[in-house]
Amino acid sequence: MSLWFPRLATDRVLRTRPVDGPFVLTLKESNANRVHCLNDAAERQGLYRGMSFSDARAFCPDLISLPARPDQEMRFLASLRRWAMRWCPWVGFEGRDGLVLDITGSAHLFGGEAAMLGAMRQRLSRAGLSVRVGLGQTRGAAWARAHYGEGAALADLPVAALRLDPDTVTGLERMGLRRIGQLRDTPRGPLARRFGAGLLMRLDQALGDQPEQISPETEPPHYAVRLTLPEPIGLETDVMAATDRLLARLCEKLADRQAGARILCLSLRRVDAASQQVELRLARPMRDPARILPLFQRGVSEVDAGFGIDQLRLEAVQVEPLPAQQLAHSGPRDPRRLDDLITRIGTRIGLENVQRFLPADSHIPERSFLIAPAAYSQPEGGWVNLSPRPVRIFAPEPITAAGSSPPERFRWRRMELTLGRATGPERIAPEWWLDDPNWRSGLRDYWRVETRQGRRLWMFYTPQNPGWFVQGEFA
Incomplete structure (x- = not known):
């Protein structure tokens, strides 16, 4: 059996947003916007697939259009394939707008081919889909x-x-x-x-003189396990023990596919049919039950067991590849302890709020680093600079001084400072391809200044627009 959905793209959109009148979906092809799919009203106006959208608007001034989404169309067709598996187990894709079913041995379960075909048409028509069926x-x-x-x-x-x-x-x-x-x-x-x-x-x-097989799509792996208890439990230790059993089974599934869980969701069903969830977001993909179980402790301790919990379900909501790694005979005893620490802190304040600094490819001091969430980034190499940079960098703060050499005396942040030693200058030019308002003063000559009061400052002078500024302080 072949199911062809001639208006799959437009039917997908019009199911949720009905339109009265001609309607088309457009797609850019070869630098031209063309009609990708259209409804029956647009066909009656003389429009067809592949015609230029400007010509279509000329033929039909009241035409309604939206941009096509081929990726969403394929996801919608994949959901139709899963629906079609209720009729037979062998269902495959037929291009980008059709399905093929091998109904050998399954048609009699629905009263024969005619009854099966009629039931299919009725359900698809009720869902707002136009279909043509071939046997x-x-x-x-x-x-x-x-x-x-x-x-x-x-x-x-x-x-x-x-x-x-x-x-x-x-x-x-x-x-x-x-x-x-x-x-x-x-x-x-x-x-x-x-x-x-x-x-x-x-x-x-x-x-029929040459065979042509149907290759059904493989179902994606489902990483979820469930445990139904004969008697309700309510103690935190009992819930953690049950979670440990679920983790062992789930991590075994993950290990078989060389994958690791990034987000885990523990669902706890109470005897009164209420349900509570404990979500655990990990800093790195994991599949080690001994490492994951203690991370559930805080969430489980806040669960209200009510009159008891009789069912637990653990699902890996987000899964990422985690291939096996070669163990090294040297190095730190457990390099994964930092990931566990980030996860523990992230469960309290959010993983996005645990951040790290990464080097950026720019000679401008303010742009020489990036701030990224530690859970979604990897530490990179150190900063490569011929001259040292201060640990603390802030917005330039002007000081009153004259001349191109570091002043002997100056006032900064209500402090009177005296020059002890100065090293420099290091000239840094602005990035001409970027319009940065902070660098419109032109070149900067940076100096490392040590004052007699103990302050070690990073100062610069702007020769094109004379002035002195303090931008950082060394530790």
Whole structure:
């Protein structure tokens, strides 16, 4: 059985946002905005797929349009594939707008092919989807009937129903071979020499002389385990013991697929049908039950068990690849302790609030670093600078001084300071390709200044717009 959804893209949108009148989805192809899919009202106005959107607007001034989303269309088709598995276990994709089902041995469970077909049409129509269904002894025959005539004989269908490319269809029609029956009765040798073996393969697949298998899509792995208790529990130690059993089973599944959990959700069902959840967000992918279990302690301690908990469910909501790693004979005893610490702090203040500094490719002091969440970034190499940089950098603060050399005496933050030693200058030019208002004063000559009062400052002078500023302080 072949299910063809000729208006899959527009039906997906119009199911939630109905539109009265012509409606199209547009997609940019070869620097031109073209009609990707359209509804029945737009077809009655003379519009068709592939035409320029500007021409479509000229034909139909009241046309309503939205940009197409091919990625969402494929996800919608994947959900339809899962729905179709209620009729038979062998369901595969047929292009980007169709499904193919092997209903051998399953049609009688629904009262025969006619009853099964009628139930499918009724459910799809109720969902707001237009569909054309083709039945056949072969996959090619089912596809041909779905696209070119549901109840027609295979020999009476056009040669385009054999899933041929447009050039081959045009060549056959020029030879007068317009129907599959005519093509079947034509000598095969001249056809193979002119059009290649692909034409005869498609013909044999449709007629059943050459097999064509259906490859069903594999279901994605489901990382969830459940534990139903014979008697309700309410003590924190009992809940942690049950969670330990669930973690062992879940981590075994993760290890089989070389994956690690990044977000875990523990659902606790009480005897009064109420449910509570404990979510654990990890700083790194993990699958070690001994490391994960203590991280659940804080969340489990806040659970209200009520009259008791009779079911626990643990699911890995977000999973990432975690291949096996070679153990080193040297180095720190447990390099993963930092990840556990970040996770513990993140459960209290949020993983996004635990941040680290990363070096950035810029010679401008303010842009020489990035701030990124520690849980979603890896430590990189140190900063590479020919001259040292202060630990604390802040916005430039002007001081009153004259001359291009560091002043002997100056006032900064209400403190009277006296120059002890100065090292420099280090000239830094602005990034001309970026318009930074803080660098519109031009070049900067940086000095490392040690004062007699013990302050070690990072100061700069702007020769193009004379002035002295303090921007950092060394530890």
